[in-house]
Amino acid sequence: MHAVKRKAGTLPREITSFVGRRQATADIGKCLCRWRLVTLTGVGGVGKTRLALHVARRLQRTFPDGVRLAELAKVHTASLVASAVAAAVEAPDTVSTRDPVRVLADHLAGRRLLLVLDNCEHVREACADLVAALLRAAPGLRVLATSREPLGLPGEHVWRVLPLTLPGTQEPAAGAEDAGTGYEALALFEDRASAAVSGFVVDKGNENAVATLCRRLDGLPLAIELAAVRLPALSVDQMLTRLEDRYRLLATGYRDDQPRHRTLRAAIGWSFDLCTGLEQTLWARLSVFAGQAGQEAVQDVCSGAGLTREQVLSGIASLVGKSVVCRIGHGAHVRYSMLETIRDYGKERLAESGEETAVRRRHRDHYLRLAERAEADWFGPRQPAWLDRTRADEPDVWTALEFCLTEPGEARTGLRMAGALWWYWIGSAVRDGRHWLDRALALDTAPSGERAKALWVDGWVATGQGDVQRALGALTECADLARRLGDDTALAHATQWIGTAMWIQDRLEEAALYLERALDHHRATGELTSVTTVVSCQLGMVVGLLGDVERAMALCKDCVALCEAHGECWTRSWALWNLAVTWWSRGDLRSAERYARESLRVKRRITDRLGIPFCVEFLAWIAMANGDAEAASLMLAMSERMWEPIGAPLFGWGTLRGWSVHCRERAERTLGKDTVEAARRRAAEIPFDAAVAYALGETRRPSGGAARPGVPAGTLPGVPAPSAPGDSLLRLTPRERQVAALVAEGRSNREIAARLVISQRTAEGHVDRIMNKLGARSRAGIASWAANHLTSGA
CATH class of the missing domain: 1.10.8 (Helicase, Ruva Protein; domain 3)
Incomplete structure (x- = not known):
């Protein structure tokens, strides 16, 4: 499409309609009333120029001397910036030897004008010098600039232009043309x-x-x-x-x-060409990250081969300033990410550099070390922290595993990494764990300690999915291999999980023999891990079902005490659940319910995706036994929903199956099929966290509703639905509410600091935390929220 020719300095005619950005347009206009220099920053292709021109058209009547546009994309020499601006504002004497800055200053001194400087990044310093001089000389001048990074002048207000709103990532834009969706x-x-x-x-x-x-x-x-x-x-x-x-x-x-x-x-390449050599190298290396990366990861992966760890830190700060890298969070929790388009361009450059394999291997090594550090530290109080960190890093853990399974000669390291992540698979990513373990085992079939470990982990994960035959096959192979290798530890683990699989099949006598053997081995070695500890409560469950309730209680209580002494959560939650089942088998519903809820509370703390549906269904049995068929029916439906991302419910086996079937049949007889089916439909709309709170008796009616298009309403374990705006108010501290109100007034961080008598850095920290809590992506998001939820005295 050909551009329409126009007089230099005038705004181009809009050839296509301007869509969206209504709130941003209004807010930028208000900013230009408060600040004399407003710079729109953002990545290439995000629409900085189009937004600036749209704002400028809206403000033309506000400025008696008009709006002028200086297009700097074609100005490749810093010394020509002033001349280009002089031509845009039709300053006289543009061809003489007089200093063009002086000419411009004289021309604009008495005028009230809006100057739009488009694409400043490649001549940023020259633009900054010129704007500083012109703002001093012309009190009525306002400047609206677009640049990949701020000009860096005192009094500059930086507005980061964000991508357009999307389903699944943001709330619909206020007042946006909606295409039926509001996005x-x-x-x-x-x-x-x-x-x-x-x-x-x-x-x-x-x-x-x-x-x-x-x-x-x-x-x-x-x-x-x-x-x-x-x-x-x-x-x-x-x-x-x-x-x-x-x-x-x-x-x-x-x-x-x-x-x-x-x-x-071309849009992304423009940004790349404007980077220094160090920044270009860092951009390319950063492209190996699939998600957000912390400082330690960035330094581990991107340093070396010409870049020191210190250079990586300074370089990433520069890339943040150039809108290539997004900085998320504050202080020790800061993380970095790239838009997918930016990352794809970096991947191409990394491949051209010849160092792609080396950088990907450093990336894999970082996440392998992380997995093994977590495994070694797992039996202790840091379980929730390791889970949170690994969930945040999950895309990159997947990428590291993919490298192992696709790069020649790396499959055994893939076995090692997949085996080291057993603690993550069994509680947080059962299906994913099965996927990676099965692939790694198929690629490296040679006898090795790594294979033996991966086999018992795979057997355990398959057991968690209810795939008992596959589990027994892997565990039997592990036991045979362990004997050949003389690996007593792997043999003990295989024995333990064979016993567990037999328990699920209701082969209780055989299960007890295997679990007794595994318990003896673990006690003899003195190894203290969640796996070696959980065997006590597994055996307790089995002997309790066989009638030895006293020993069952003793084994489970000893396990709970040991976990409490070490601050361990995961094994403790299973010991509590096993105690609940043991009390249930004795007919003591009150004790069973107490232990089941305590187990669920611990499991909620670590978001144990496999264990939580166990607890929810078990509490449904108790509700049904207590005569509350409606609650039982809803909890049964909620547990069914929770099982879907995992596999077959383990209540489909053995003694547990009998209790589960009895509860479901009784609920259907009491309520009728239509009511039970309605409960299933309702459960599909209840967010995971709300379902857990209901099972714990914390709420009388679980909240839930239909999801927005493209956004599942919390149907996956551990993924809560977006909180209501009122919930955000409860999460903000009184000081944060003060800061939010001042942001809504258009105050800068410096002004907020002065108003509240705090440092500017403290004010910045408050703003970052408010954005995180509200899910806002800009100060405008805070202002919009505050307008709806804070009074003027907040």
Whole structure:
């Protein structure tokens, strides 16, 4: 599409409609009333220029001397910046030898004008010097700049332009054109697609596909527009399947007078070319991270081969300033991430550099060390911290495992890493653990200690899924291999989990023999881990079901006491659950309920995804036994929902199956099939955390509702639904509410600090924490929330 020629310095005519960004447009206009220099920053393709021009058009009547645009993308020499701006504002004497800065200052001194400086990043220092001089000379001047990084001047207000709102990542934009959804990205796609294909609309039939496409494109307006114009040749679903090479797919599009905007590659490449050599190297190396990475990970992976750890830190700070890297969190909890489009470009550059394999191996080594450190530290009070950290790092743990299983010669290290992560698989990622273990075992079949360990872990995980035959096969192979290798520890673990699998099959006498043997071995070695400790309560469960209740109680209570002495959660929660089942088998419902709820509270603390449905269903049995069929029916339905991401419910086996079937049949007889089915439908809409709170008796009615399009309402264990706005108010401290109110007034961090008599750094920390608690991505998000939930005296 050809650009319309216009007089230099005037605003270009809008060829396509401006979609979304209503709140941002209004807020930036207010900022220009308070600050004389406002800089819009953000990654390439996020829409900084388009937003700046839209704001400028809205403000034209506000400035008696008008709005002028200086386009600096084609200015490649710093000394020519002033001349380009002089031409834009039609300053006289632009061809003489007079200092152009002086000419500009004289020309603008008595004017009230808005100057838009577009694309300042490559001549940032020259722009900063010029703007500083002009603002001193012209009190009526306002400057709206766009740049990949701030100009760095005192009094500059930086506005970070974010990607368009998307289903599954943000709330709908206030007042946004909604395309039926309220999300800006979908609205933009619909607008541009309808121009390419007459009559195209985003409706229920294609909304999920369009939302997925827009998410894959990071909500970047440039990428979405380039995708939309492909619609005559490719359907949305076809585009999704071909996004593996996004740059090739989006290589054609609008033809404007800025060649670097013709493709997404050009937009991102522009940023890359403006980086220093160190920054380019760091950008490429950072691309190996699949998710957010902490400082330690970044330094471990990106240092070496020419970069020191100190250079990595300074380099990443520069990339944050250039909007290439996103900084999330504050202080010791800061993490870094990249948009997928930025990361993909870095991957290409990393492959070209010839060091891709070396960097990926350092990445794998970092997460292997992390897994083994966590395993060694697992039996103790740091379990919740290790789980939180690993869940945050999960995309990169997956990436490290994938490297092991695809890079020649690395499969055995894959076995080692998958085996070391047993503590994570069994409580947090049962299906994922099975996937990685099975793949690694299939790739490296040679006898080794790594294989023996991976086999017993795989057998354990398969048991947790209810796949008992597969479990026994892996565990038997492990036992045979352990004998050949003389690996007594692996043999003891195999024996332990064979006993557990037999318990599930209701082969109680055989189970007891295997578990007794494993317990003797673990006691003889003195090894203290969650696995060697949990065998006590496993044996306790079995002997209790065989009638030796006193020994069952003693074994489980000893296990609880040992865990409490070491601050351990996971094994303790299972010992408590086993005590609950033992009391149930004796008919003591009150004691059974007390221990089951205590177990569930501990499991909630570590989000034990395998253990929580055990507790919820068990509490349903107790509710049914106490005559509360409605509560029992709902908890049964909630536990069924929790089992779906794991596999077959373990209550489908042995003695437990009899109790489970009895409870379900009794609930159906009492309430009727229609009521039970209604409970299942209701359970599907109840967030996981709300279901747990209901089972614990903390709420009388679990909250829940239909999910927004593309956003499951907390149906996966450990993934709560978005909290209600009122919940956020309860989470903010009184000081944070004060800060939120001042942000809503448009106060800068410096002004907030002065108002509350605190340091500016403290004020910044408050703002970061408020954003994290509210899920806001900008100060505008805080202001919007405060307007709805805080009074003026907050």
